[in-house]
Amino acid sequence: MSENLETSIGTKKxxxxxxLPQIFALIDGEIDLIANLANxxxxxKQQFGWLWVGFYLVKEYELVLGPFQGPIACTRIxxxxxxxxxxxxxxxxxxxxxxxxFAGHIACSSLSKSEIVVPIKKxxxxxxxxxxxxxxxxxxxxxxxxxxxxxVAEIVF
Ligand code: SME
Numbered sequence: 614m615s616e617n618l619e620t621s622i623g624t625k626k627x628x629x630x631x632x633l634p635q636i637f638a639l640i641d642g643e644i645d646l647i648a649n650l651a652n653x654x655x656x657x658k659q660q661f662g663w664l665w666v667g668f669y670l671v672k673e674y675e676l677v678l679g680p681f682q683g684p685i686a687c688t689r690i691x692x693x694x695x696x697x698x699x700x701x702x703x704x705x706x707x708x709x710x711x712x713x714x715f716a717g718h719i720a721c722s723s724l725s726k727s728e729i730v731v732p733i734k735k736x737x738x739x740x741x742x743x744x745x746x747x748x749x750x751x752x753x754x755x756x757x758x759x760x761x762x763x764x765v766a767e768i769v770f
Pocket of ligand 1 (some may be wrong): 665686687690695696697698715718721722725728744746
């Protein structure tokens, strides 16, 4: 496995297209979950420079902070709470164009303006979520949802 990430320029779609095979190569053959989550968060941060990108893992009745890149974050989120807890409860990707308009949003950083949360499933159960925060309002769209869902589908839990 190469330990250099080739970051790319171009449209968002082009950036994901270049990044995805590299992420798959990074996690291919590595069975340790935390190592893979850590490298995925780092690769996404390196390519896109988002404010915060990382994982929360379902542990019993809560989401607990996992590997991430960015400022320190809240460690535990209950089911249904915040954007992460809502994505967990509904088992669906949630795009929030303006976090201030999302009732119950948990502000880990006052710099966060928009957010996308992608649930990760095993045997049809949500086992984790991928959370991404941007300092720019209305930053995430279906392109992000589509590619981030493809990335998390490759993670072996
Ligand atoms: N904003 C999230 C909390 C996690 S942080 O953004 C890292 C939420 O409302 O669930």
